[in-house]
Amino acid sequence: MTETRDSGGTSRTVAWLQYGVAGVKIVFLLSVFRLLATPFSEEMFGEQWLPMPTWEWALASVTPVLLIVLARRPADRAALSGEQTILRIALTFYLVYGLAFAAVQDKVILWLSVVAGIGGLVTMYLLNRKEPLHGS
Template sequence: MTATRDTEGTGHAVPWLPYGLAGVKIVFILAVFRLLSTPFSEEMFGEQWLPMPTWDWALASATPTLLVLLARRPADWTALSGELTFLRIALTFYLVYGLAFAALQGEAVLWTSVLAGLVGLVAIHLLNHKEPAHDS
């Protein structure tokens, strides 16, 4: 989990993957809390404090996809391999919610979360089946 990348060309390695993964987990927890807060407030207090998620859901669904696309180097992908189950769960959750509400309630912006979920899941599948490069 300590894969590093020299992003500035200075020769010093910058650890970025643990921070990116922590960010994805925090965003996922906040997105689930945000999703559940609307029916909770309506049930407990008789009024809806927040509308159902739309653009914020689309933004949250892009975070695991960005992490997967940024960690496509073999060293980064190897370090991320222990967290693939969590990433699949998050991407599937974003995909299912986005698809249900985009199709049933006509929220066009949620098609972005559907696209992000599909891209992320396809990227995970392709990167898992990619053979490592061998130097001859």
């Protein structure tokens, strides 16, 4: 996952991609936990401790999109190819929740998660179809 980039004539090892993937996975797990915390508290304790996610869901849905956009170089895409399944799952999950609850709860901020989910999935599709600029 680490690679060498030539920036300014010096070669440096950059390991940002593995941290980005780990960050997306952690945010995804925390967002699923956050989503399930509201019904759990209501079921177990009889009262709702937290409202259903709104702005934090929109914020979490942007994290995979940022990783996909930042890793658009062919070398980064090759390193990210093993993580595409988890990215698709996260984007689809954010999209489905955002679409369902934006219509039901009338929360405008959840439409950002819908846009982020669609944008991320389309960006992944387009970058996967893109031919490398230099032949191997």
